[in-house]
Amino acid sequence: MPLEFFPSRTMTIYIAKMFALRVIAVLLMLVLVLQMLDLLSESGQILAAKGNGQEQLLTYVGLRAPQLVARFLPYSVLLATIITLITLNQNSEVVAMKAAGLSAHQVLAPLFLVAGVISVANFAFNERIVTRATATLKAWQAVDYGPIPEDSQVRNNVWLQDGPNILYARSITGEGQATRMTDVTWHRRDPTGMVTEIVRAGSASYANPGWRFDRPTTFDVQSARRTTAAGSAVFATSVTPAQVVIRRADADAETLPHLSRSIEAVRAASHSTSELESRWWHKFSGPLSAVLMPLLGAVAAFGLARSGQLFMRAVIGMALGFAYFVVDNAALAMGSFGGYGPLIAAWSPFVLFLLIGETVLIRTEE
Incomplete structure (x- = not known):
C-alpha cells in the first residue's frame, strides 16, 4: 500500500540484516585500528609507572575501548549506510524496488529501523558503561597510571580561589x-x-x-x-563545596542524574551552566545522530550505477555525513562559550541536517 512506511517483511529483514552486519564490521575495523594507534602512543607512559606490565596495558584497552565505540558508532553507521546502498545499487536491487512501486523513504525504512535501535543501544551504553570507564580512566591518568584509585570521582591537583x-x-x-x-x-x-x-x-x-x-x-x-x-x-x-563541584563536573564521566545534580549545584553557586547544560542535552542528540546517517547517505542509493556517477554520489553522501559532525562539534563549542543556548547548541545541527537530508532526498528522488 502507498501509505505503508516499510516494504514487505522479507525485504525489510533482508536490508536490515545486510545493514546491521556492515555496521558491526565497520565499527570493529575502526575501533581495532584506532585502539592500536592509541595504545602505541600511551604504552610508554603506562609502562613507565612502577610495577606496570601487560595487565595494565589490557586494563587501559578495556577502559579506552568503550570510549572509541561510543564516539565512532555514528561514523560506522554512516560508512555502513553508503556501503549498503552502493551494493544494492550496483546489483540493480534499488531499481527493482523502485519499479515495484516503493518510494525512496520505503527503501530506506529498514536502515532507519536499525539506526533507531543502534541509537537506543548507544544511549544505554553511554550511561551504563562509557561514563564509568571515562571516570576511571581519567582518575588513573591523574595519578600517572599508578595504582587505580578506588573512587573514580577523585579530583586531583585542584586549585581554588579564596579571595x-x-x-x-x-x-x-x-x-x-x-x-x-x-x-x-x-x-x-x-x-x-x-x-x-x-x-x-x-x-x-x-x-x-x-x-x-x-x-x-x-x-x-x-x-x-x-x-x-x-x-x-x-x-x-570563601571556598564552598559548590566551587569544588564546578572544578570536578565532567559531563563525559557523569550519568544524566549525576550531571543534573552537578548543574543544580553550579547554578546554586551563581555560576554559568551553559557548557554543562549543552552536554546534558547532547547526551540525547549525540546517540540519536545515528538515525540521521541513512538519510544523509541516501544519495548513494539512487541513480543508475552504469551512469558513472555512483562514486560521486557516495562522496556527496560521505561529505554530508562528515559535515554534520563538524557542525555538531562547532555548535557544542559555541554552547560551551555561551554563544548559543544549550538547547540550540545540542539540537540545531540535528534539525538542520534532518531538513537538508529530506530536501535532497525529496528533490532528487521523490
Missing part, C-alpha cells in the same frame, strides 16, 4: 558537606600578590564556612618560622 588567597588540594573526594581534601595547602597573599604565609595539612573537611585543617603546619615567609598546631584550624572561608 586574594589560593587553596590547593592534592585530591578531593566526596560531595557537599562530606567533601574531604587531602594534602591541602593554603597560600595567604598580600595586596601585591606576594605569598606571606603558607599553611599545610594532611587533610581538611568542610567547616561551613571554610575548611578545617587537621594539625596544620604554618610557615611565615618573612620570618621563616614554622609552627605546628596541636588541634585544627579553619582557613579558606
